[in-house]
Amino acid sequence: MKLKELLQGISVLSATADMEMEISNVSYDSRSTKPGELFVAMRGFETDGHAYIDKAVTAGAAAVLCERLPEVPAPYVQVENSRRALAVLGANFFGHPADTMTMAAVTGTNGKTTTTYLLKAILEQAAGAKVGLIGTNQNMIGNEILPTDRTTPESFELQRLVAGMRDAGCTHVVMEVSSHALALDRVYGVHYAVGIFTNLTQDHLDFHKTMEAYCDAKGILFQNCDVGVYNADDPWSERLMEGAACRKYSYGEREGADLRAENISLSASGVMFDAVVNSRRVPIKVGIPGGFMVYNTLDVLGAALALGISVENSARVLAGVPHVKGRVEVVPTPGKAYTVLIDYAHSPDGLRNVLSTVKGFAKGRTVALFGCGGDRDRTKRPKMGKIAAELADFVVVTSDNPRTEEPAAIIADILPGLEGTAVPYVVVENRVEAIHYCLDHAQPGDVIALCGKGHETYQEINHVKHHMDEREIVAAYLKKQG
Structure with missing residues (x-):
């Protein structure tokens, strides 16, 4: 494609670059730049791409797109905002693919x-769409699964x-859009038929600094969609x-609210309620437990309505949908009198949701195992400790993804929320050993909630992802015990 x-x-x-030159591809990492490509220099939080222009040019970049003029001889194109330019370059290079499909986006702290x-299930089964x-778990084209590294790609x-x-051949795309993606222009220029807001609770303040800034980042989505489906019960919705x-x-x-839930019934097998819209009342049943699932279902019903699918047709699909991996996911424990489940809960509200759900159906103790991610918002750590103390009968504090922090230092930030409370707790820094501890000390009727990893099958330590699948850990340990 020509540069122009x-x-x-x-x-x-x-610009000094020849607008008629052919560009083979676009890169924004000098380590992967190849001859004939346009290198985009972007300002980051840890590094500034402008410092790597010389490496990109040495690697054969045909031209450089930048905000600051290069310090080395190179054909360049200077723009005001490299991040937004990269988004437009992508749309141009790939032929504006989002314009050819119906796009739907979900943003919020939890439930995305x-x-x-x-x-996705409703669109496929009720509308016959591909x-x-x-999203966070994986990317999919129909039933084909593609790996993913982050919630919303660059x-x-x-x-x-x-x-x-x-x-x-896809006709629709459903995607999670994180606050980072919105603030960093990863979805700049993409227009959505429907945008969904789930909720806003404390998370990512290491990045946004304040809840107001976090909220405003989410709000960018609703500048770029036809219909905004939002949670009227959330206190941040007005802003x-x-x-x-x-x-x-x-x-x-x-x-x-335009769409309401009435006659709500919660059980270990899922949620039931009446969806009320325009004086119509439609019974809804979803086989995923938790009070938060009422909202996760309402937002889907509202989005489906915006896309032309009736509540009645959506209800038929929802009655048969399976569990989502890593979200209140039950791990097989054959022959045992206790239950183990895995959940991605890694924020205060997420932990509260899953432990409240477990508390509602556990016949024995609610046992919470959790840690907090390193290099992230430190202020939420004692809050999560306090929530665990309020809702669990026993707590095991351990490591999550420590990243570049010392696990012991992260745990030390959590413990003030537990200290002085009546709940018994232990600290087992090694997460595998912590899971073994829970299994060794499980009592009949206990529900052991392994919180924080969810769908993840790794633990990140000093920029290296080590394989860690909690399903495999539980299965291997039970097999070893015989």
């Missing part, structure tokens, strides 16, 4: 993954992925939606 074609829609401040899976999915990779979905440029559609349990 690649730059369509981008405001160029100055479950919401996308439920909406659906691409982009903009150029996102456009590549969406183009692959278009080429595979989030006040500047929305879309049609607003609310859901909740309170009077006044």
